Amino acid sequence: MFRLVGVLTLLMMLSAVPAHAHGAPTDPASRAYLCSPGQSSASSSPCRKAIQAGLPSKEWDNIRLPNVAGRDAARVPDGKLCSAGIAKYAGLDLPSAEWPATTLKSTAFTYRATIPHQGSFRFYVTKDGYTPTRALRWTDLEQFLTVPTPPLVNGAYEFKVQLPQRTGRHLIYTVWQNTDTPDTYYSCTDIEIAAAPATTAPATTALATSASTPRPVPVASSAEQPPSNATRFGMSAVVAALGGLAVLGGIMLWRKRIL
Numbered sequence: 001m002f003r004l005v006g007v008l009t010l011l012m013m014l015s016a017v018p019a020h021a022h023g024a025p026t027d028p029a030s031r032a033y034l035c036s037p038g039q040s041s042a043s044s045s046p047c048r049k050a051i052q053a054g055l056p057s058k059e060w061d062n063i064r065l066p067n068v069a070g071r072d073a074a075r076v077p078d079g080k081l082c083s084a085g086i087a088k089y090a091g092l093d094l095p096s097a098e099w100p101a102t103t104l105k106s107t108a109f110t111y112r113a114t115i116p117h118q119g120s121f122r123f124y125v126t127k128d129g130y131t132p133t134r135a136l137r138w139t140d141l142e143q144f145l146t147v148p149t150p151p152l153v154n155g156a157y158e159f160k161v162q163l164p165q166r167t168g169r170h171l172i173y174t175v176w177q178n179t180d181t182p183d184t185y186y187s188c189t190d191i192e193i194a195a196a197p198a199t200t201a202p203a204t205t206a207l208a209t210s211a212s213t214p215r216p217v218p219v220a221s222s223a224e225q226p227p228s229n230a231t232r233f234g235m236s237a238v239v240a241a242l243g244g245l246a247v248l249g250g251i252m253l254w255r256k257r258i259l
Helices: 002-016 045-052 087-093 202-212 229-258
Strands: 022-027 064-066 108-115 119-126 141-148 156-160 168-178 183-193
Touching (some): 022 168, 141 156
Antiparallel strands (some): 064 183, 108 156, 119 141, 119 168, 168 183
């Protein structure tokens, strides 16, 4: 009896402990996700070095710190933002231009929640002048979006984002602060932003419009049209016939006077 009561008490205590949330960006994908088993990018040089340094590649969704409570810069030191200062994830902080980068093709971001929980998201992007060959610092980042308690859709949180004007190689830093657990999650995502297409000069546009617009062709009226060859021939024949009749008539009048 006492054993049964002890087992039930232990189960109640375990059930009262909150489950830890887990998650990370998958589109565009975080460094940890791209280094996880099954990803072709896991064979990249930075991923191999991070794994050799102790990266638990199967735990790509578990870069978290407890009891941060929004004091991110105080808890996560410069140069260790991608690992959140956690020793086993230190390989993710490796400065390198060879980190696999996702070329952005849309404004849709996906954050996969392997264990979903309530919380808010903060998104940062590196400022102009960023280089992946230098350790990441908080001063390198500009916050551009905060989303409180987004809905879970098919096991993921989805966002429509509008980045500040950027081109070339940059990094997205994502902070997920739980509200129903004491944990905050951190992720680094390498991206490539294509330059905006150049606009066509107004003069070129006007020229193209002018060349592509058909111009009306003037049509002469019937009164202004020159006579055809057949008409000219008929008129000449009539004039010749009239002239012949006039000559014949004149001859006949001349003979009658003589007679």
